[in-house]
């Protein structure tokens with residue numbers, strides 16, 4: 223069964239249409255990369271999947287169950303985890319407290335179950351020795367790891383990553399990509415928005431390109447980057463499309 227199916231989703235915020243009939247699906251254990259120019263609707267797509275916004279029409283299925291009518295909290299509990307473009311960490315709290323709060327309040331994991339989920343999430347993200355540090359003092363790479371750990375502590379079956387590698391060096395981005403691949407290998411379905419195309423062409427099983435609210439290309443990442451429509455968009459922005467294979 224597909225981990226998540228997005229069926230013909232249309233979204234407008236009251237003005238122009240931002241998502242114009244988007245359909246996609248992902249299996250457990252796979253990584254689907256999403257790219258697209260600024261304003262093409264990537265973050266809106268995540269908001270509609272996570273339940274922050276209701277689609278104007280269309281449906282969202284989580285493991286075959288129609289969750290379109292559920293709000294964000296119910297979807298988090300049902301198994302949809304999310305990181306944000308701007309990290310949502312509480313800077314004055316410790317690293318461990320940040321992750322525990324996510325487990326307890328976002329996913330409803332109480333007592334030992336919450337503590338265990340928080341500890342495991344820190345461990346997988348390489349932060350187990352930094353649990354007592356104040357979150358606001360962490361360097362960027364660790365703040366990204368913490369954002370990932372917070373999403374992971376909700377024990378998601380589907381994980382939505384919004385520019386988790388943004389601002390990182392190539393080596394740091396590779397480090398985060400390694401963690402994400404391990405998460406996928408454990409059975410989590412990962413949908414990953416990123417402006418750094420080369421990070422996704424290396425890490426994703428499949429790539430979907432959004433343009434003006436529609437999926438204009440989708441498939442094996444390198445093939446997808448070579449399609450004429452995608453080349454047109456990324457010409458000049460990604461001068462090294464032909465080097466992405468290397």
Ligand SMILES: Nc1ncnc2c1ncn2[C@@H]1O[C@H](COP(=O)(O)OP(=O)(O)OP(=O)(O)O)[C@@H](O)[C@H]1O
Nearest residue numbers: 235240258259260261262263264265266267307432
């Ligand atoms: N809460 C909102 N209310 C009204 N319009 C919005 C809202 N959020 C996004 N939009 C508009 O929807 C369009 C798509 O925005 P969205 O943030 O989804 O695109 P994006 O592809 O994620 O862009 P970026 O790469 O810049 O983050 C834009 O025109 C944006 O101004």
